[in-house]
Amino acid sequence: MPAPLIWKALPRAMPKITFIQPDGSQQAVDSDVGITLMEAAKIHDVPGIDAECGGACACATCHVYVDEPWQDKTGTPNPMEEDMLDFAFDVRDSSRLSCQIKLTPELDGLVVHVPAKQF
Amino acid sequence: MSSEASPAAAAALIETDAVIIGAGPVGLFAVFELGLVDIKAHIIDILDKPGGQCAELYPEKPIYDIPALPTVTGQELTDRLLEQIKPFGAELHLNERVDALKRLPDGRFSLITDAGTEFITKVVVIAAGGGSFTPKRPPLPGIENFEGHSVFYSVRRIEAMRDKKVLIVGGGDSALDWTLALQPVAKSVTLLHRRDDFRAAPHSVEKMRQLVETGDVRLMIGQVSSIEGEGNQLTAATIKGKDGEERIDVDAMLPFFGLTMKLGPVADWGLHLTENLIPVDTEKFETSEQGIFAVGDINTYPGKLKLILSGFHEVALMAQQAHKYVHPEKKLLFQYTTSSSNLQKKLGVS
Numbered sequence A: 001m002p003a004p005l006i007w008k009a010l011p012r013a014m015p016k017i018t019f020i021q022p023d024g025s026q027q028a029v030d031s032d033v034g035i036t037l038m039e040a041a042k043i044h045d046v047p048g049i050d051a052e053c054g055g056a057c058a059c060a061t062c063h064v065y066v067d068e069p070w071q072d073k074t075g076t077p078n079p080m081e082e083d084m085l086d087f088a089f090d091v092r093d094s095s096r097l098s099c100q101i102k103l104t105p106e107l108d109g110l111v112v113h114v115p116a117k118q119f
Numbered sequence B: 001m002s003s004e005a006s007p008a009a010a011a012a013l014i015e016t017d018a019v020i021i022g023a024g025p026v027g028l029f030a031v032f033e034l035g036l037v038d039i040k041a042h043i044i045d046i047l048d049k050p051g052g053q054c055a056e057l058y059p060e061k062p063i064y065d066i067p068a069l070p071t072v073t074g075q076e077l078t079d080r081l082l083e084q085i086k087p088f089g090a091e092l093h094l095n096e097r098v099d100a101l102k103r104l105p106d107g108r109f110s111l112i113t114d115a116g117t118e119f120i121t122k123v124v125v126i127a128a129g130g131g132s133f134t135p136k137r138p139p140l141p142g143i144e145n146f147e148g149h150s151v152f153y154s155v156r157r158i159e160a161m162r163d164k165k166v167l168i169v170g171g172g173d174s175a176l177d178w179t180l181a182l183q184p185v186a187k188s189v190t191l192l193h194r195r196d197d198f199r200a201a202p203h204s205v206e207k208m209r210q211l212v213e214t215g216d217v218r219l220m221i222g223q224v225s226s227i228e229g230e231g232n233q234l235t236a237a238t239i240k241g242k243d244g245e246e247r248i249d250v251d252a253m254l255p256f257f258g259l260t261m262k263l264g265p266v267a268d269w270g271l272h273l274t275e276n277l278i279p280v281d282t283e284k285f286e287t288s289e290q291g292i293f294a295v296g297d298i299n300t301y302p303g304k305l306k307l308i309l310s311g312f313h314e315v316a317l318m319a320q321q322a323h324k325y326v327h328p329e330k331k332l333l334f335q336y337t338t339s340s341s342n343l344q345k346k347l348g349v350s
Ligand SMILES: Cc1cc2nc3c(=O)[nH]c(=O)nc-3n(C[C@H](O)[C@H](O)[C@H](O)COP(=O)(O)OP(=O)(O)OC[C@H]3O[C@@H](n4cnc5c(N)ncnc54)[C@H](O)[C@@H]3O)c2cc1C
Pocket: A052, A053, A054, A056, A058, B021, B022, B023, B024, B025, B026, B027, B028, B044, B045, B046, B047, B051, B052, B053, B054, B057, B058, B062, B063, B064, B065, B096, B097, B098, B099, B127, B128, B129, B130, B131, B132, B133, B263, B264, B265, B266, B295, B296, B297, B298, B306, B307, B308, B309, B311
């Protein structure tokens, strides 16, 4: 059987994500695709992402603000996420729960801001 | 949920074999395992319902790793556990927080709840999970100065709000229920929510909208950005909305942002703690105090996994040791529920 060639066609599967803290400090991480933004933050010990419920969209402690140019790509919260955002503090139009953002190769370069408080 | 001091004479005293602190899945299954070894238990929880995290945080979400139940929601799991422990007739004390736990001179333990109930028991099973559920405090600078005086997370007496300018924050049932309940007595009620969409029951949303229509309730869409006051008296709140900020006069604020788990009183019982968890051995799941066990999410040991199934295993082993303290004169035989007529009698199936 010939070796499968298909993997060559796949895009680079390590999107780079930049987390910006309220004090302006930045942390760029290389993440796997298929996991969530929250998981990427936890794996790389990004401060300020608590994720108390472990990614079940059952708390609001993985709240982030998506940087303006990326908002189209990350999309808008579904109704369940909107409901949970009621439990977050200082919710803005750019607010998302990072456990609800699946990382794809298209999100390579994504920039998000960590809020000052997770409640 | 805090204590309204009840006179000592009126407070109940309950003597029992075992008290389980926390009615989460692990506390509930502890009733079963203790029941099989003839230990009768009382179970206490600060919530108004059993089920702990499963019932409070994710009643409708499916759990996929309960052995033999390929999928079960948090609420179904709770309901099934309640059915399974029914034969043992454990008394469930809800809306009560265990505040104090101490050893008595005779070796038994005394537990006192915020409702003033005292339990005297031979063994204590701490199944307190992530701690007691407490209302979330909005991270507004200075808010703690007003708590209990002009910022409230629950209302004990409606009369206390008479003629006050009340600001209610939130979009769920608590926020809406209190808006409707306080509107007739308060001087004014402002309901503030971050969006014009409410999670509360449709009929209360409907009623609220009518009151807004008639000018009896003010609805604001936005979020509190700061609060001010003197001493413990709140005087104003600044609300940030789509079209800028507005400062409104406020005598009392009621924020409803759900519940979070705080270790709470467990920290004050003199038990050895590691990072807010109670270290136990993995043979008996006993704490640094003989006769006090810790099971489920609240405990820690090498390799601990905060899973429901781990908690179920822990209570089975815990019960073996508890039996030694409660029935020291009796020898415990290892038996299967499938084949032991003795166990089946306890379960009411034979
Ligand atoms: C969103 C989410 C999804 C999850 N999914 C899974 C899963 O798929 N599989 C899995 O195995 N686990 C899952 N878990 C974890 C699981 O829910 C916990 O492991 C489990 O609830 C622990 O049970 P417990 O009985 O030890 O404690 P808890 O469920 O935390 O219950 C403890 C109870 O003790 C009460 N309490 C505490 N202190 C006091 C006091 N002083 N007085 C009175 N009452 C007190 C609390 O009010 C609470 O009701 C999930 C958790 C969350 C949040």
